[in-house]
Amino acid sequence: MPLFNARVQVSLRPSVLDPAGEATRAAAARLGVEGVKRLRIGKAIELDLEAPDRATAQARLELLSDRLLANPVIEDWSLDLVEAG
Amino acid sequence: MTVGIVVFPGSNCDRDVAWALEGCLDIPVRFLWHEERDLSGLDAVVLPGGFSYGDYLRCGAIARFAPVLEEVRTFAERGGPVLGICNGFQVLTEMGLLPGALTRNRDLHFLCQSSELEVQPGRCRWLGGYGAGERISLPIAHGEGRYQVEPEELQRLEDQGSVVLRYVANPNGSRGDVAGLSDATGRVLGLMPHPERACDPITGGLDGRRLLASLLG
Numbered sequence: 001m002p003l004f005n006a007r008v009q010v011s012l013r014p015s016v017l018d019p020a021g022e023a024t025r026a027a028a029a030r031l032g033v034e035g036v037k038r039l040r041i042g043k044a045i046e047l048d049l050e051a052p053d054r055a056t057a058q059a060r061l062e063l064l065s066d067r068l069l070a071n072p073v074i075e076d077w078s079l080d081l082v083e084a085g
Numbered sequence: 086m087t088v089g090i091v092v093f094p095g096s097n098c099d100r101d102v103a104w105a106l107e108g109c110l111d112i113p114v115r116f117l118w119h120e121e122r123d124l125s126g127l128d129a130v131v132l133p134g135g136f137s138y139g140d141y142l143r144c145g146a147i148a149r150f151a152p153v154l155e156e157v158r159t160f161a162e163r164g165g166p167v168l169g170i171c172n173g174f175q176v177l178t179e180m181g182l183l184p185g186a187l188t189r190n191r192d193l194h195f196l197c198q199s200s201e202l203e204v205q206p207g208r209c210r211w212l213g214g215y216g217a218g219e220r221i222s223l224p225i226a227h228g229e230g231r232y233q234v235e236p237e238e239l240q241r242l243e244d245q246g247s248v249v250l251r252y253v254a255n256p257n258g259s260r261g262d263v264a265g266l267s268d269a270t271g272r273v274l275g276l277m278p279h280p281e282r283a284c285d286p287i288t289g290g291l292d293g294r295r296l297l298a299s300l301l302g
Contacts, residue, residue: 019193073186074233
C-alpha cells in the first residue's frame with residue numbers, strides 16, 4: 001500500500017492572543033535581532049500514513065487535522081502531502 | 086446520591102474533590118477510571134483538575150477521546166448534571182459540551198491565588214445556592230485559563246445567561262471576564278476556579294461549599 005508523508009501546520013487564529021509569541025519576540029530584540037514585527041508560535045506535526053490512494057490519504061488527514069491536531073475554535077491548519085518515493 | 090469523579094492519567098484534584106464531597110459534605114463518591122464505561126447509579130459526574138494525559142497537544146485534547154467521556158456525554162444528554170473544574174472545564178470545551186476554548190494566560194504566568202468572582206446563577210443548577218450578583222472568593226491554579234471565544238458567540242452566551250461566573254479583577258485575560266460557563270440547560274458547568282479547595286475550614290474559605298452542596302437539592 002502506498003505510503004504518504006504529511007506535514008500539518010497548526011497556527012493560532014489571527015484573533016487569538018499569543019503571549020508566548022510576544023515573549024519570544026521580546027527575546028529576539030534582546031538577542032540583538034532587530035525588525036521582528038510579528039512572531040506567532042504554532043505547531044508542525046509530521047506523520048507517515050499508509051492509504052490505498054492519495055484521495056483517501058487526503059481525506060483521513062483532513063479529518064485528523066480538523067478533529068484532533070487543531071482546535072478550530074482557536075486554530076487554523078494547513079496540510080502538505082507527498083507520496084513517499 | 087452518588088457522585089462519579091473521573092480520573093484520567095494526570096488528574097491531580099480527584100482526591101480533593103472526593104474529600105470535599107464525601108469528607109466535608111457527606112456525599113458518597115465513586116472514582117471512574119478513564120477506561121470505565123459504567124456510570125449506572127450516578128447522580129452527577131465531576132471532571133476534576135489536573136493535567137489529563139499530560140495535556141499533550143492541547144489541554145484536554147487527548148482526554149476527549151477517553152472511553153469514560155463517551156458515557157459522560159450520554160449522561161449529560163440525558164439530563165445528568167456534569168461539573169468540569171479547571172482541566173475538567175478545558176475537557177468540556179474540547180468535547181464541545183461547552184463552547185469556546187481555554188488558552189495560555191495573557192501574562193504567561195501560572196496563576197495560583199485567590200480570585201474574587203461575581204455569580205450570576207441564572208438557571209445553572211450548580212449555583213442555585215448563590216444570590217444573583219453575589220461576590221465570592223475561590224482559589225485559581227492554572228497556566229491556561231484565558232477563555233477565548235469570538236465576540237458574536239460571547240454575546241450569544243451573555244444573552245442566554247450562560248456566563249455564570251466572572252472575575253471581578255480579570256487575572257488571565259479571559260474574554261468577557263469569563264471564569265465559569267454553563268450550558269443552555271443549566272446542568273453542565275465548567276469553571277477554572279476550584280470550589281473543592283474552598284469547602285474545608287482548615288484550608289481557608291468556604292465559598293465553594295454551596296456549589297457542591299447543590300447536589301443535595
